[in-house]
Amino acid sequence: MGRLFGTNGIRGIVNQGIDPRFCIEIGSAIGTYFKKRNSLPKIAIGTDARLSNSMLKSAVASGLLSTGCNVTDIGVVPSPVVQYTVKKKGFHAGVIITASHNPPEFNGIKVIAGDGTELPKEIEDKIETIYFNKDIVLADWQEVGIYDQYDDAIDFYKQSLISVIDIDLIKRKKFRVVLDCGGGAGCVIAPKLLSDLGCDVTCLFCKLDGTFSGRNSEPLKENLTELIKMVPQIKADFGVALDGDADRAIFVDENGRYLPGDKTLALVAKYLTKINKGGITVTPVTSSSCVNDVVTKFGGTVIQTAVGSPIVARVMMENKALFGGEENGGLIFPDFQYCRDSIMSILKIMEIIATGEKSLSELIYEIPNYDMFKTKVACPNNIKEFVLKQMQENIGEKTPIKIDKTDGLKMYFKEGWVLVRPSGTEPIFRIFAESDNTKKAENLGFDFIEKIEKIVTQNKN
Ligand code: MG
Numbered sequence: 001m002g003r004l005f006g007t008n009g010i011r012g013i014v015n016q017g018i019d020p021r022f023c024i025e026i027g028s029a030i031g032t033y034f035k036k037r038n039s040l041p042k043i044a045i046g047t048d049a050r051l052s053n054s055m056l057k058s059a060v061a062s063g064l065l066s067t068g069c070n071v072t073d074i075g076v077v078p079s080p081v082v083q084y085t086v087k088k089k090g091f092h093a094g095v096i097i098t099a100s101h102n103p104p105e106f107n108g109i110k111v112i113a114g115d116g117t118e119l120p121k122e123i124e125d126k127i128e129t130i131y132f133n134k135d136i137v138l139a140d141w142q143e144v145g146i147y148d149q150y151d152d153a154i155d156f157y158k159q160s161l162i163s164v165i166d167i168d169l170i171k172r173k174k175f176r177v178v179l180d181c182g183g184g185a186g187c188v189i190a191p192k193l194l195s196d197l198g199c200d201v202t203c204l205f206c207k208l209d210g211t212f213s214g215r216n217s218e219p220l221k222e223n224l225t226e227l228i229k230m231v232p233q234i235k236a237d238f239g240v241a242l243d244g245d246a247d248r249a250i251f252v253d254e255n256g257r258y259l260p261g262d263k264t265l266a267l268v269a270k271y272l273t274k275i276n277k278g279g280i281t282v283t284p285v286t287s288s289s290c291v292n293d294v295v296t297k298f299g300g301t302v303i304q305t306a307v308g309s310p311i312v313a314r315v316m317m318e319n320k321a322l323f324g325g326e327e328n329g330g331l332i333f334p335d336f337q338y339c340r341d342s343i344m345s346i347l348k349i350m351e352i353i354a355t356g357e358k359s360l361s362e363l364i365y366e367i368p369n370y371d372m373f374k375t376k377v378a379c380p381n382n383i384k385e386f387v388l389k390q391m392q393e394n395i396g397e398k399t400p401i402k403i404d405k406t407d408g409l410k411m412y413f414k415e416g417w418v419l420v421r422p423s424g425t426e427p428i429f430r431i432f433a434e435s436d437n438t439k440k441a442e443n444l445g446f447d448f449i450e451k452i453e454k455i456v457t458q459n460k461n
Pocket of ligand 1: 243
């Protein structure tokens with residue numbers, strides 16, 4: 001069977017794979033799945049800012065309607081707004097037309113469960129089966145779905161958000177902020193919300209832009225040069241950049257220093273663990289050890305999961321976690337909702353700064369520093385599992401202190417850890433190595449590049 005759904009929904013290039021015809025069919029498959037479980041499913045649909053959105057949204061909606069699902073269009077909104085609306089407004093499911101941080105020629109389809117979380121893999125598999133087997137069940141003519149619109153999703157989300165945050169504390173601080181929405185879906189909410197919270201906001205790329213002409217929509221350091229330059233220039237308290245569908249936020253401190261996502265993850269984890277005197281933080285195996293250091297220091301526990309935000313969210317639910325997130329700036333606040341939420345992340349970071357007297361750079365300075373080395377090694381998809389098994393059976397001359405097989409193979413050594421994991425989407429192995437200095441991290445990583453290359457060469461074809 002082909003795999004349509006990747007780690008974060010279906011993605012592809014518009015009109016080369018992701019075209020209206022495909023969207024009608026996948027919409028009908030999604031509709032068939034939910035219709036079987038509910039006599040009259042209500043499905044919300046929203047999009048990010050891409051040029052192809054209306055075209056693809058109409059097609060997916062058409063497919064859903066044909067199977068007898070009612071569809072409510074909530075417009076151009078951040079992914080977390082769709083997720084919150086689905087959960088709180090009684091929808092049975094949601095669909096987001098987005099390719100997150102991918103280049104503008106891409107688009108995608110993400111399906112949301114009734115509780116606002118991304119669909120688990122088992123359900124995606126069921127939808128795929130319906131799609132590939134053409135098991136689509138069309139409704140009788142008098143039972144096709146009804147299409148309507150809901151215009152208050154953003155206001156509703158905003159009101160709910162400010163009820164779970166210490167708004168007065170934030171307002172008193174009168175933050176000066178540089179906000180970089182990258183032309184993505186965050187534009188429809190973040191600038192206004194921050195000024196409502198008494199912030200002096202300088203906006204970069206805060207007009208919806210389906211071509212991402214201002215900057216690449218992935219908030220990587222190399223894409224945020226303007227933000228990094230502007231923050232110290234105007235003496236802002238911090239800068240923040242969102243990805244295309246505004247589920248992830250990356251911060252820049254008052255000195256213009258780019259903060260890797262696991263630093264802010266650790267900062268929030270530390271704060272929440274401290275005020276709650278313990279609690280569980282959930283994060284994938286790829287995250288820095290600094291998260292574990294700060295959480296255990298304040299009496300909490302870290303659960304490591306396989307890579308993928310839907311997995312993190314599920315494990316958080318199962319373990320009643322306090323907090324969770326990924327090293328890419330995707331933070332999950334379970335008191336609000338079980339999905340990555342960049343807007344909530346900004347407010348929480350402001351709350352943390354406003355609680356004390358320290359600047360963002362001072363707060364980050366208190367988080368233990370590690371250096372991570374990341375690289376990749378080519379490996380054909382069909383031998384990935386074999387290569388991983390070989391690695392497990394023959395780790396080599398140096399015996400790890402601890403081995404973790406949650407996702408790939410994570411080996412802890414005295415000088416740091418190495419993770420080798422087969423990519424879920426590309427014919428490569430990813431290698432992550434972390435230590436207290438760059439050289440040691442690189443050395444750890446290089447060892448495993450050689451090992452994998454050797455096994456791959458011996459077993460190709
Ligand atoms: Mg995203």
